[in-house]
Structures are given as structure tokens and as C-alpha cells.
Amino acid sequence: MEQKIWLKEKDIPRQWYNLAADLPTPLLPPLGPDGKPITPDMLAPVFPMNLIEQEVCPDRWVDIPEEILNILYRWRPAPLKRAVYLEKHLKTPAKIYYKDESYSPPGSHKPNTAVPQAWYNKQFGMKKLTTETGAGQWGSALAFACKIVGLECKVFMVRISFDQKPFRKIMMQVWGANCVASPSNETNAGRKVLKEMPNTPGSLGIAISEAIEEAVMDKAGKTRYSLGSVLNHVLLHQTIIGLEAKKQLKAAGEKLPDIIIGCAGGGSNFAGLAFPFTADKINGADIEIIPVEPTACPTMTRAPFAYDFGDTACTTPLLAMHTLGHAFIPPPIHAGGLRYHGMAPLVCQCINEGLFTPRSLDQIECYEAALLWAETEGAICAPETSHAIATVIQEAKKAKEEGKEKVILFNYSGHGLMDLTGYDAFLTGKLQRYELPDEELEKTEACLKEHPKAEVRKSGKW
Amino acid sequence: MEQKIWLKEKDIPRQWYNLAADLPTPLLPPLGPDGKPITPDMLAPVFPMNLIEQEVCPDRWVDIPEEILNILYRWRPAPLKRAVYLEKHLKTPAKIYYKDESYSPPGSHKPNTAVPQAWYNKQFGMKKLTTETGAGQWGSALAFACKIVGLECKVFMVRISFDQKPFRKIMMQVWGANCVASPSNETNAGRKVLKEMPNTPGSLGIAISEAIEEAVMDKAGKTRYSLGSVLNHVLLHQTIIGLEAKKQLKAAGEKLPDIIIGCAGGGSNFAGLAFPFTADKINGADIEIIPVEPTACPTMTRAPFAYDFGDTACTTPLLAMHTLGHAFIPPPIHAGGLRYHGMAPLVCQCINEGLFTPRSLDQIECYEAALLWAETEGAICAPETSHAIATVIQEAKKAKEEGKEKVILFNYSGHGLMDLTGYDAFLTGKLQRYELPDEELEKTEACLKEHPKAEVRKSGKW
Numbered sequence: 001m002e003q004k005i006w007l008k009e010k011d012i013p014r015q016w017y018n019l020a021a022d023l024p025t026p027l028l029p030p031l032g033p034d035g036k037p038i039t040p041d042m043l044a045p046v047f048p049m050n051l052i053e054q055e056v057c058p059d060r061w062v063d064i065p066e067e068i069l070n071i072l073y074r075w076r077p078a079p080l081k082r083a084v085y086l087e088k089h090l091k092t093p094a095k096i097y098y099k100d101e102s103y104s105p106p107g108s109h110k111p112n113t114a115v116p117q118a119w120y121n122k123q124f125g126m127k128k129l130t131t132e133t134g135a136g137q138w139g140s141a142l143a144f145a146c147k148i149v150g151l152e153c154k155v156f157m158v159r160i161s162f163d164q165k166p167f168r169k170i171m172m173q174v175w176g177a178n179c180v181a182s183p184s185n186e187t188n189a190g191r192k193v194l195k196e197m198p199n200t201p202g203s204l205g206i207a208i209s210e211a212i213e214e215a216v217m218d219k220a221g222k223t224r225y226s227l228g229s230v231l232n233h234v235l236l237h238q239t240i241i242g243l244e245a246k247k248q249l250k251a252a253g254e255k256l257p258d259i260i261i262g263c264a265g266g267g268s269n270f271a272g273l274a275f276p277f278t279a280d281k282i283n284g285a286d287i288e289i290i291p292v293e294p295t296a297c298p299t300m301t302r303a304p305f306a307y308d309f310g311d312t313a314c315t316t317p318l319l320a321m322h323t324l325g326h327a328f329i330p331p332p333i334h335a336g337g338l339r340y341h342g343m344a345p346l347v348c349q350c351i352n353e354g355l356f357t358p359r360s361l362d363q364i365e366c367y368e369a370a371l372l373w374a375e376t377e378g379a380i381c382a383p384e385t386s387h388a389i390a391t392v393i394q395e396a397k398k399a400k401e402e403g404k405e406k407v408i409l410f411n412y413s414g415h416g417l418m419d420l421t422g423y424d425a426f427l428t429g430k431l432q433r434y435e436l437p438d439e440e441l442e443k444t445e446a447c448l449k450e451h452p453k454a455e456v457r458k459s460g461k462w
Numbered sequence: 463m464e465q466k467i468w469l470k471e472k473d474i475p476r477q478w479y480n481l482a483a484d485l486p487t488p489l490l491p492p493l494g495p496d497g498k499p500i501t502p503d504m505l506a507p508v509f510p511m512n513l514i515e516q517e518v519c520p521d522r523w524v525d526i527p528e529e530i531l532n533i534l535y536r537w538r539p540a541p542l543k544r545a546v547y548l549e550k551h552l553k554t555p556a557k558i559y560y561k562d563e564s565y566s567p568p569g570s571h572k573p574n575t576a577v578p579q580a581w582y583n584k585q586f587g588m589k590k591l592t593t594e595t596g597a598g599q600w601g602s603a604l605a606f607a608c609k610i611v612g613l614e615c616k617v618f619m620v621r622i623s624f625d626q627k628p629f630r631k632i633m634m635q636v637w638g639a640n641c642v643a644s645p646s647n648e649t650n651a652g653r654k655v656l657k658e659m660p661n662t663p664g665s666l667g668i669a670i671s672e673a674i675e676e677a678v679m680d681k682a683g684k685t686r687y688s689l690g691s692v693l694n695h696v697l698l699h700q701t702i703i704g705l706e707a708k709k710q711l712k713a714a715g716e717k718l719p720d721i722i723i724g725c726a727g728g729g730s731n732f733a734g735l736a737f738p739f740t741a742d743k744i745n746g747a748d749i750e751i752i753p754v755e756p757t758a759c760p761t762m763t764r765a766p767f768a769y770d771f772g773d774t775a776c777t778t779p780l781l782a783m784h785t786l787g788h789a790f791i792p793p794p795i796h797a798g799g800l801r802y803h804g805m806a807p808l809v810c811q812c813i814n815e816g817l818f819t820p821r822s823l824d825q826i827e828c829y830e831a832a833l834l835w836a837e838t839e840g841a842i843c844a845p846e847t848s849h850a851i852a853t854v855i856q857e858a859k860k861a862k863e864e865g866k867e868k869v870i871l872f873n874y875s876g877h878g879l880m881d882l883t884g885y886d887a888f889l890t891g892k893l894q895r896y897e898l899p900d901e902e903l904e905k906t907e908a909c910l911k912e913h914p915k916a917e918v919r920k921s922g923k924w
Contacts, residue, residue: 003535006468073465074547074840085536103565105840107879147837167629170882173889174836374636375609378536378567417569417879420632427635 003084005248007077013243014064016236019275019346021060022282027232027349028320031307038317045216046225048124051117054233062236064116071115071148075104076240080248081412085376087396094399096392097257098412099245099273106171108382108414109269110141110228113237117226118145127222128152130215132182132207135161135336136168137382137414138228143177156182156190156210159202161336167418182207189213189313203329204340205312212315229266230310230319230344238272245409246276256285257409259395263387264291264300264358265337267344269413275346277409278355289356290395291347292387294366296434297330299323299343300351300358302441306448310342318451321348324440325447331434333363334422335383359391362433366390367426370416382414383422465546467710469539475705476526478698481737481808483522484744489694489811490782493769500779507678508687510586513579516695524698526578533577533610537566538702542710543874547838549858556861558854559719560874561707561735568633570844570876571731572603572690575699579688580607589684590614592677594644594669597623597798598630599844599876600690605639618644618652618672621664623798629880644669651675651775665791666802667774674777691728692772692781692806700734707871708738718747719871721857725849726753726762726820727799729806731875737808739871740817751818752857753809754849756828758896759792761785761805762813762820764903768910772804780913783810786902787909793896795825796884797845821853824895828852829888832878844876845884 020027029037040052047055054062083096101109121129129151133139139155146153155177162169162181172179182202183190189209193200200206215225227234249257260277262270270291281287293300299322308323310316323342324330330339350356366383369390374380381389388410399406416423425431482489491499502514509517516524545558563571583591591613595601601617608615617639624631624643634641644664645652651671655662662668677687689696711719722739724732732753743749755762761784770785772778783804786792790803812818828845831852836842843851850872861868878885887893 002471004471009464009466105836105842144840148840166886167879167882170886170889171842171879174833174842174882174885176837371636374567375638378606378610380567380633380636417629417633420629420636423636424628424632427632 003082005080005252007244007248009073009077011247012069012072012077013240014069015061016064017239017243017276017279018057018060018062018236019278020232021058022279023349024282024353027345030317030319032317046212048121048126048224050120050124051233054236055231064240065119068116068119071119072112077244078103078241080245080252083377086373089372089376090393090396090400092396092400093403093405094396095254095405095407096396097249097252097407097409099241100412101241101269102379102412102415106137106140106144107417108137108141109238109241109272109411110138111144112240112272113228113234113268114141114145115148116237118142118149118151121224121226122149122151125222126151126224128154128218129224129226130154130156130211131226131228132156132204132211134158134204134339136165136172136418137337139177139179140168140171140175141228142226143172143175146177147175153177154214155179156184156207158182158204158207159200165418182210184210186210187213203312208311209313209315229268230342232346234268235271235275235344235346238268239275241269241272241411242274242276245273249409254407256280256287258287258406259408260287260289261388261391261395261408261410262291263338263384263413264293264343264347265340265384267291267347269411271344271347273409273411274356278350281355290391291356291358292391293358293360294333294335294338294387294434295360295362296333296436297324297339298360298436299341301360302436303444304448305348305352308342308448308451319345321345322351323444323448325444327447328444333434334419334425335363335366335387337384338387361387361390362435364431364433367423367431369393370423380416380423381412382416383419385413385416388413465544467542467714469706469710471535471539473709474531474534474539475702476531477523478526479701479705479738479741480519480522480524480698481740482694483520484741485811486744486815489807492779492781494779508674510583510588510686512582512586513695516698517693526702527581530578530581533581534574539706540565540703542707542714545839548835551834551838552855552858552862554858554862555865555867556858557867557869558858559711559714559869559871561703562874563703563731564841564874564877568599568602568606569879570599570603571700571703571734571873572600573606574702574734575690575696575730576603576607577610578699580604580611580613583686583688584611584613587684588613588686590616590680591686591688592616592618592673593688593690594618594666594673596620596666596801598627598634598880599799601639601641602630602633602637603690604688605634605637608639609637615639616676617641618646618669620644620666620669621662627880644672646672648672649675665774670773671775671777691730692804694808696730697733697737697806697808700730701737703731703734703873704736704738707735711871716869718742718749720749720868721870722749722751723850723853723857723870723872724753725800725846725875726755726805726809727802727846729753729809731873733806733809735871735873736818740812743817752853753818753820754853755820755822756795756797756800756849756896757822757824758795758898759786759801760822760898761803763822764898765906766910767810767814770804770910781807783807784813785906785910787906789909790906795896796881796887797825797828797849799846800849823849823852824897826893826895829885829893831855832885842878842885843874844878845881847875847878850875
């Protein structure tokens with residue numbers, strides 16, 4: 001039996017899958033400052049029209065331009081692998097398959113959307129993209145994509161990460177991006193914060209405000225902003241993961257998986273794997289689909305469903321999602337990609353429909369799983385990915401107890417070679433457990449009440 | 463046309479190729495302290511007998527145990543890729559293929575021998591392996607292999623790297639290895655140096671002495687030492703690279719390559735790719751085979767051929783090789799894996815036979831090539847690998863001038879994600895050119911004359 005299932009380039013999926021077309025109830029629209037659904041032209045200063053059209057696209061399938069495929073071939077199709085060494089260690093009858101998204105040059109699933117976003121902006125006549133980045137995973141993916149496509153790239157990197165993680169910054173520079181610490185002196189938003197708090201470590205919220213400001217202030221109109229998760233078109237681009245996995249599982253002689261698992265911060269890597277199979281679930285297939293988040297930032301498992309801003313500075317439209325409140329500052333866990341107060345509206349809608357059953361895990365348990373992974377499968381995973389692996393181990397043990405030969409599929413969203421300080425903290429006993437106290441959720445409700453349209457729904461549909 | 467040529471696990475090579483069996487003239491034997499050829503039992507305190515047998519093996523083919531293949535399947539067979547984006551950028555008629563050895567968990571070709579070495583030691587009843595490491599590439603590969611096989615692993619890491627490259631150390635710790643800074647207080651050799659030079663940055667020579675001492679001083683006799691390059695059995699294990707490449711080139715519809723290129727420090731990644739094709743060259747095939755080294759450490763291109771020690775502390779047998787002298791301290795170039803005073807005797811023998819045509823390059827030119835690689839192919843290569851890429855670019859341009867559709871094959875020996883400080887130095891204009899002055903080579907001759915058996919031969923056979 002082959003442990004690695006390759007797909008030829010000629011067999012790569014040629015269309016992305018749009019789950020919005022198959023949802024039992026339609027997705028709630030984003031709202032503008034006036035509380036009314038926003039129109040595409042309101043987004044035009046921030047995003048190019050061809051991506052805005054994808055954001056609101058009603059079609060089930062969206063063609064992937066040949067030129068984009070010709071870029072993705074650098075690492076795609078990504079392998080589907082079977083975790084035979086972990087299976088053996090756990091003595092589980094479960095078959096554990098995973099998509100290895102660590103093969104991309106920046107080391108994660110992020111370029112699956114960075115490349116199309118850069119390409120569509122280039123098509124639309126843009127010269128430059130701006131974005132924000134925390135730990136640097138997204139910033140380096142966009143830097144890579146812009147270099148390949150031929151766009152300038154400016155990344156506002158949260159000051160504390162800029163200082164503590166110089167390697168990610170160098171990666172961006174290798175791909176020609178201009179990476180500056182945020183808050184910076186280059187935007188009004190940045191200057192304002194620096195004046196008030198000269199020694200601030202910065203935040204994702206501030207960095208988003210700076211990136212959007214730099215995009216919309218370009219008088220020539222040749223700059224746009226790019227986001228690495230949450231939005232519909234971002235999740236759409238990621239579905240190539242699940243669509244490849246379907247073909248590869250078939251090649252491995254499997255039918256549909258019994259369980260699908262992915263970690264979820266903004267939701268894009270999880271959605272990329274899960275959405276093509278969610279269609280089967282809507283059509284009656286028996287699949288358990290589990291997005292996993294940290295107990296330190298329990299958006300899906302404990303937060304209300306509400307209309308809230310996507311950013312801390314309240315500059316984005318209001319999105320219908322599970323949210324800890326746009327003012328929420330998550331504890332400093334090492335899985336930086338899972339420290340987001342909200343969650344992709346499409347993922348939240350599926351949770352409300354009962355299609356997904358989210359779960360939360362503490363980072364200590366996740367690092368234990370990451371270490372077992374390194375000791376059996378050999379590779380060192382990203383701290384985000386460890387949340388998926390820990391859940392896979394739970395399910396593989398359960399399958400053993402039940403004596404069932406279940407097929408488990410998960411997304412190996414990235415490697416951890418740029419995140420070794422988290423491993424060091426774990427190995428030297430310096431890691432802390434984080435369980436969000438109930439008082440924090442009271443703050444969430446207060447934060448949401450500040451905005452009249454942010455009607456809180458604890459559960460169910462809108 | 464597919465850009466990535468995969469090989470199924472069932473088609474992996476099942477034997478290593480031993481070039482020693484096909485050399486036009488036999489390899490010169492290592493000499494002991496008495497100037498006489500050493501016998502296998504003299505190596506027994508340092509290496510296990512099953513590996514010593516491989517070191518002196520006269521057979522052309524050596525079976526790869528099934529258990530070793532079952533470990534290598536974690537990342538092998540490695541893909542053969544075609545660098546279509548670089549070809550297009552250079553507008554060359556040449557077809558550029560490369561073996562991507564960066565897919566292994568530690569990120570380089572090193573585990574190809576770390577795994578068999580750990581496995582044979584385990585078979586021989588050993589409990590622990592010791593080794594030295596400079597930048598950490600080899601130490602992390604052996605740590606990985608020992609964890610998978612089930613051996614303790616102790617790595618003596620040169621103090622200055624230990625302090626400057628904490629991430630490699632954490633990698634080793636993730637795989638359970640005990641990594642200590644060298645010189646350490648744990649060996650006589652280390653204590654002696656620390657007493658004389660408490661603030662020394664350490665050296666590979668000292669670290670080797672410490673690792674060998676810790677191995678031979680184990681009273682239970684359950685510890686051995688492991689070396690990551692230079693020796694025959696190490697190069698033997700690496701031939702899986704070239705053997706896979708042969709099958710993959712055939713699958714791509716190619717005959718033999720016209721040019722084969724690899725960077726060479728101790729010689730193992732270069733030999734791994736080149737040796738299986740060297741057999742064809744010995745049998746008359748027209749292949750140009752180019753090992754590439756830094757101008758800062760020009761072992762193959764400028765150093766004499768002599769009997770010299772493998773380590774600075776003069777504890778190893780004398781090896782017949784091109785050498786800058788065991789006392790040579792190379793300038794601080796970023797390609798740490800190419801900073802070695804000697805070269806594998808098997809590679810040197812082929813140079814003397816006229817089978818290989820070595821070349822040297824300055825690191826500035828190599829980083830320029832690495833940046834072009836990142837901008838076209840997308841990936842960030844190791845500083846060592848950049849020497850191969852720069853030579854590939856030279857040859858691709860030459861093919862363009864000549865209007866010839868040459869097939870170039872090179873070894874992409876590892877990624878550079880743990881070596882980004884070198885890129886930073888290059889991008890900020892802090893890198894220095896290094897051309898070894900002639901006076902240094904006079905020191906080499908003086909160093910070699912210290913040992914009566916170190917007869918210097920400027921060229922030709924012994």
C-alpha cells in the first residue's frame with residue numbers, strides 16, 4: 001500500500017467549489033455602517049471588482065484560470081498522505097489520511113488564496129497590494145504571490161512579532177515585499193497610535209487599519225487590500241484542497257471519509273478541506289465535520305452568533321458570525337493563526353445548520369500531540385495544525401474503543417519550522433493552560449451591544 | 463508536460479550503488495597512526511562492525527533492508543522536478559531537472575544516511591549515538607533518525623552556532639536529542655579547551671573530538687559515533703538520490719543527462735546524485751559532472767591531494783583526499799556545510815581520474831542565484847544549495863549561447879528556512895567576497911608536512 005497518494009498536474013481540479021450555492025438557508029449579507037446590506041461598489045476602494053464578484057457569486061462552480069494553475073503547479077497538487085506510523089503507534093483500526101499543505105514555498109495553505117488574489121488584482125490593473133500579518137504566515141504567502149505575479153507588496157506586521165520573529169520578515173524580503181512594523185509612521189492610523197502609545201506592541205486591528213488606509217489613499221487608484229481568511233472568496237480559493245483530496249481518496253480506494261478535521265482561526269484551511277465534502281453531507285452522507293479552535297479563543301464553541309466587525313478598529317462591514325467581540329484580545333498562545341475574535345460567516349452558518357460540530361482544545365494537549373506527531377510521522381507541524389492532530393488522536397482512540405475502521409481525513413495546514421520557540425516553551429515547561437473565564441464572555445456581550453445592529457443570537461438561525 | 467515526476471513507493475531503489483566497485487583504479491586505503499592501512503577492527507570502538515563492513519565493501523550493489531525503506535517512505539521517493547519557471551526566465555533551451563531533497567522532515571538530504579546509520583547501530587545492539595554538528599543540519603538529521611529508530615542521541619554543537627542558531631537546537635530537542643554546546647564540561651577534550659580558552663566560540667574539530675571521546679569512553683560499549691559525510695558508507699547511503707533520479711528521468715522521457723551538478727562540502731549530497739551516473743560515464747557516456755565549492759574553501763579546485771586527518775584534532779585515520787590541511791579554518795561564509803578542509807576520498811579519486819570537473823563560486827554570486835530561484839521557482843534554498851543553482855544558471859546560459867537543448871540535472875540538497883540570516887546579510891549588503899589568498903595554500907603545505915605520511919601530490923594519481 002502506498003502511503004503517499006500523488007495527483008498528476010493534469011488531474012488538478014479546474015474549478016473551485018462555492019458552498020454558498022448549496023447552503024440549506026442563504027448566507028446572511030454583510031451590513032454597512034447604515035445597517036443595510038452593503039453593495040459591491042461600496043467595497044470597490046478596498047478590493048478589485050473581479051474578487052468582489054467572487055465574494056457574492058451565486059454559482060456552485062467557479063473556473064480556475066489556467067494562468068493561476070500554472071503558478072500553483074510549483075507545489076500543487078499537494079500530496080494526500082496516510083499517517084501509518086501514528087496509526088501503528090495508537091494501535092487504532094482507523095485509517096488516518098491528511099492533505100500536506102506544508103509543501104508550498106511559504107510552508108502553509110495560505111498561498112492557495114494569495115496567488116489568485118494577486119493574479120485577479122493584476123488582471124484588474126492594480127500595481128500593489130497591502131495587507132497585515134501577525135506571526136507572518138499570511139504576510140509571507142502574499143509576498144510570495146505578489147513576487148510571482150508581478151505586484152508590489154506592502155505588509156504591516158504587528159510590532160511585537162516584527163521584533164520577535166525576524167525570520168518571517170526576512171522571508172517576505174526575499175520575495176521582495178516591503179515589511180514594516182505596525183504601528184508605523186506611514187499612515188494616519190499608525191501615527192495616531194504611536195503618538196498616544198509610543199511603546200505599544202501593536203495589534204492585528206491596528207495593522208488592518210494601516211493596510212486598508214494605505215490601499216484606499218493611493219491617489220492613482222492602483223493599490224488594493226488583501227485578506228487571508230474569513231471572506232467567501234478566500235474560502236472559495238481554498239476548496240482546491242478538498243477537491244484534490246476527493247480525487248486522491250478515490251485513488252486510494254476509499255469512499256467518503258467518516259470524519260473530517262481542521263483547525264480554524266478565520267476558517268480558511270478548515271473550509272478548504274471540508275466544504276467539498278459538506279456538499280455530500282447536505283445530500284445525506286454520514287460525515288462528522290469538526291473545526292477545532294483553542295480554548296483560549298473559543299469563538300465557535302462559546303461565543304454568541306452576532307453581527308460584528310471583522311477588525312478591532314471597526315472599519316470593515318458587519319459580518320454575521322460567531323464572535324468574541326471585536327475588542328477581544330486573546331491570550332498569547334503560540335498558535336497565532338487561531339487568535340481571531342470572529343470566524344468565517346460561511347463556517348458559522350454551517351455550525352448553525354448543524355453541519356459542523358466544533359471542538360476546543362488547550363495548547364498543552366496540542367503540543368503533546370505535535371510531539372507525538374514528530375516522533376512517529378517525523379515532521380514538525382505548525383502550532384495551529386497541532387489542534388487538528390490532537391483531535392485526530394482523540395478520534396483514532398475512540399475508533400479503537402469502538403473497534404471501528406473509520407476513515408479520518410484532516411488538513412495538515414503547515415509546518416512549524418518558523419515557530420520553534422513554541423516547542424521550546426513546551427519542552428521547558430513554560431507553557432500555560434488557558435481556559436477563557438466566563439467574565440470574558442460578559443465583556444463580549446457588552447462589546448456587541450455597543451453597536452445597534454450587533455444583535456446577539458446565542459444559537460440557531462438569524 | 464508534468465513538472466513534477468513522482469516515483470511510487472513500490473518503485474523505490476532496493477539497493478545502494480557502490481562506486482568503489484567500478485573505479486578504474488582502486489581507492490587508496492585510510493592509514494593508521496603507524497602509516498599502515500588500517501584494519502576494520504581498529505575502527506570498532508568508533509563505528510559498529512556492520513557499518514565498517516559497508517565502509518570497505520567491494521560489492522557493486524548493497525541491499526537496502528526493508529525496515530530502512532519503511533522509515534524512508536516518510537518522504538521518499540523524493541520528487542524529481544523540472545525548473546520550468548527558471549528555464550523560462552533564462553530563455554534557455556536547456557531542460558533543468560532537480561531532485562528535491564528538501565522534503566525530508568529535517569529539510570535536507572542528510573537523513574538518507576542518518577536513518578541507515580541509526581538503524582545499523584540499533585541492529586548491532588547499540589543504545590546511543592554521538593555526533594558533532596556545526597550549523598545543525600546534520601545534528602538535526604541524526605536526532606530525527608535516532609528518535610524514529612529508538613536510540614539515544616547526543617549532539618555536540620559548536621558553541622557559536624549553539625548560541626546564534628537556537629532553532630536548530632530546538633529541532634533536535636523536539637526529536638529528543640541531547641544537544642550541548644561544544645566545548646563542553648562533559649569530556650576531557652572539552653574541559654581541556656575550556657580551561658585554556660574559557661570564551662572560545664568552539665570549532666568542528668573540537669566537537670568531533672568530544673563526540674568520539676564520549677562514544678569510546680562508554681564502559682558498557684553501547685555507544686558509537688556517527689559521521690554525516692566524507693566516508694564511503696555515508697556516500698553509499700546517499701546514492702538512493704541518483705538511483706531514484708535515473709528512474710524518474712526515464713519516466714520523463716529523457717535519456718542520460720548532459721550535465722550533473724551538486725554542491726560539495728564533504729561530498730555526500732553531490733556523490734548521492736552523481737555516483738550512479740558516474741558508472742555510465744566510466745562506461746563511455748558523455749556526461750559533464752560538476753561538484754561546486756565556495757572560493758572561500760577551495761578544496762577541490764586549489765588544494766593538493768594528500769594523506770591528511772579528517773579532523774582538526776588529528777584523531778581520525780589519514781584519508782587520501784584533496785585537503786586544505788586539517789588546521790585550515792575557513793572564512794565565515796554562510797554555507798556552513800561547505801566549510802570543510804577535506805573532501806570525500808571517493809569524490810577526490812574521481813577528480814583525479816578526470817571523471818569530475820570541480821568548480822568554485824563566491825557566495826555573493828550564489829546568493830544572487832538563490833534570490834533568482836526564489837523569484838522564479840518560488841522556494842528558498844539552503845546557502846549550500848545555492849552553489850549548485852548558480853552553476854546551473856551558468857550552464858543554462860551557456861546552452862543558450864550554444865543553442866543546445868542540454869539536459870541539466872542537479873541536487874536541491876535542502877531548504878534555507880533555518881538559514882535566513884544569510885539572506886538578510888545579502889539583502890542588506892553586508893556579505894563579503896572571499897577569495898583564498900595564495901599564502902593560505904602555503905600554510906596548507908606546511909600543515910601537511912608536519913605529518914610524515916602526508917605526502918603532497920599536486921595532481922594525478924598517487
